[in-house]
Amino acid sequence: MVRSDARENRARILAAAREAFTEDGDTSMNQIAQRAGVGPGTLYRNYPNREALILDIYQEEIDKLADTVTALLEAQTPLEALRLWTLDLVDAMRKKHGLGGALSATAHASITERSYGPVITAITHLLDAGKQNNTIRPDAEPADFLQLTGALWRAAPDRTEPILTLILDGLSSHSTR
Amino acid sequence: MVRSDARENRARILAAAREAFTEDGDTSMNQIAQRAGVGPGTLYRNYPNREALILDIYQEEIDKLADTVTALLEAQTPLEALRLWTLDLVDAMRKKHGLGGALSATAHASITERSYGPVITAITHLLDAGKQNNTIRPDAEPADFLQLTGALWRAAPDRTEPILTLILDGLSSHSTR
DNA sequence: TGCGCAAGCGGAGAGGTCTCCGTTAACTTC
DNA sequence: GAAGTTAACGGAGACCTCTCCGCTTGCGCA
Numbered sequence: 001m002v003r004s005d006a007r008e009n010r011a012r013i014l015a016a017a018r019e020a021f022t023e024d025g026d027t028s029m030n031q032i033a034q035r036a037g038v039g040p041g042t043l044y045r046n047y048p049n050r051e052a053l054i055l056d057i058y059q060e061e062i063d064k065l066a067d068t069v070t071a072l073l074e075a076q077t078p079l080e081a082l083r084l085w086t087l088d089l090v091d092a093m094r095k096k097h098g099l100g101g102a103l104s105a106t107a108h109a110s111i112t113e114r115s116y117g118p119v120i121t122a123i124t125h126l127l128d129a130g131k132q133n134n135t136i137r138p139d140a141e142p143a144d145f146l147q148l149t150g151a152l153w154r155a156a157p158d159r160t161e162p163i164l165t166l167i168l169d170g171l172s173s174h175s176t177r
Numbered sequence: 178m179v180r181s182d183a184r185e186n187r188a189r190i191l192a193a194a195r196e197a198f199t200e201d202g203d204t205s206m207n208q209i210a211q212r213a214g215v216g217p218g219t220l221y222r223n224y225p226n227r228e229a230l231i232l233d234i235y236q237e238e239i240d241k242l243a244d245t246v247t248a249l250l251e252a253q254t255p256l257e258a259l260r261l262w263t264l265d266l267v268d269a270m271r272k273k274h275g276l277g278g279a280l281s282a283t284a285h286a287s288i289t290e291r292s293y294g295p296v297i298t299a300i301t302h303l304l305d306a307g308k309q310n311n312t313i314r315p316d317a318e319p320a321d322f323l324q325l326t327g328a329l330w331r332a333a334p335d336r337t338e339p340i341l342t343l344i345l346d347g348l349s350s351h352s353t354r
Numbered sequence: 355t356g357c358g359c360a361a362g363c364g365g366a367g368a369g370g371t372c373t374c375c376g377t378t379a380a381c382t383t384c
Numbered sequence: 385g386a387a388g389t390t391a392a393c394g395g396a397g398a399c400c401t402c403t404c405c406g407c408t409t410g411c412g413c414a
Contacts (some may be wrong), residue, residue: 041362151328170347216394
């Protein structure tokens with residue numbers, strides 16, 4: 001049984017956080033708590049850390065992005081679909097403040113699963129499509145790819161495409177091995 | 178003209194930081210300042226932030242690592258030399274606390290140049306050797322490679338080699354451009 | 355309708371990075 | 385040597401993330 005005030009507080013926190021992040025881009029947890037009219041303690045009971053909150057804020061966008069995979073795979077070759085999708089992912093990571101760090105954080109607790117899961121699933125589908133038609137090496141691992149994606153997001157924007165090309169070439173099965 | 182107490186303080190800070198990091202592994206800036214017998218203000222005048230200090234602590238190791246390139250290139254093929262050297266780099270990043278983050282931080286101010294430079298030079302040599310004998314694509318950029326290296330260090334240790342293989346395959350010139 | 359009791363609250367505070375600025379003391383000049 | 389200049393000092397404190405715990409209050413039950 002969830003107490004009504006608890007449910008309401010959680011909603012208020014999420015709303016406040018959404019506002020704060022879209023307005024300021026960067027906001028402290030304390031400010032969010034204040035804006036939501038709760039104490040820091042309450043904020044942290046709902047979200048064990050900054051990343052968890054950020055992930056929840058952008059959950060919808062993450063899901064939406066993951067959902068585009070099917071359409072992409074219908075219209076493009078697997079490799080090109082992967083390229084386009086990754087560009088979108090990196091774009092989201094850059095625009096949504098802190099999302100990049102949250103997604104590529106190494107500590108993937110069970111809480112992160114909600115956000116991490118769809119992304120991994122999306123990548124898995126993309127890679128599988130490529131493996132099927134032999135354009136992507138069979139030993140390619142989704143989690144490894146996501147890891148590499150972090151480098152993309154951290155790099156200067158004008159280096160994104162060159163580096164992605166490099167990564168995709170490494171994934172291609174026409175490499176020896 | 179550098180005041181004598183200033184010179185001495187800088188030395189004491191570096192010594193204290195080295196001790197603190199090899200002992201505890203993780204230490205706060207305040208603790209280091211205290212250990213060195215100076216105020217936080219003095220610490221931060223010498224090192225504008227945490228990364229700068231860490232970089233200075235491990236400068237010698239960085240230089241040493243950069244110096245191994247020549248020998249490696251004499252004994253190995255360029256691609257294998259690059260592989261071995263990168264493994265060493267990642268190992269250092271993992272062992273020296275915070276070095277990974279400091280090296281792959283995007284904000285490369287002039288202070289970072291002292292540490293960043295040798296690493297880039299080393300990578301440049303390795304890549305150039307490969308370009309020379311046509312095993313590495315001619316458009317490979319040292320800075321891009323260093324960026325990708327960050328993903329290596331952040332990944333789980335047992336994923337290091339697989340991911341590195343991927344990266345190196347991407348760099349190889351037998352990929353279609 | 356009233357009571358008991360977790361579940362939930364929120365703020366004080368620990369410990370962090372880094373800054374600002376009034377004070378101190380190392381060098382220069384006479 | 386004494387005095388003046390100014391670079392360097394260092395600590396108070398702003399602001400951060402996150403925790404701990406005494407107090408409050410919503411809810412099930414009589």
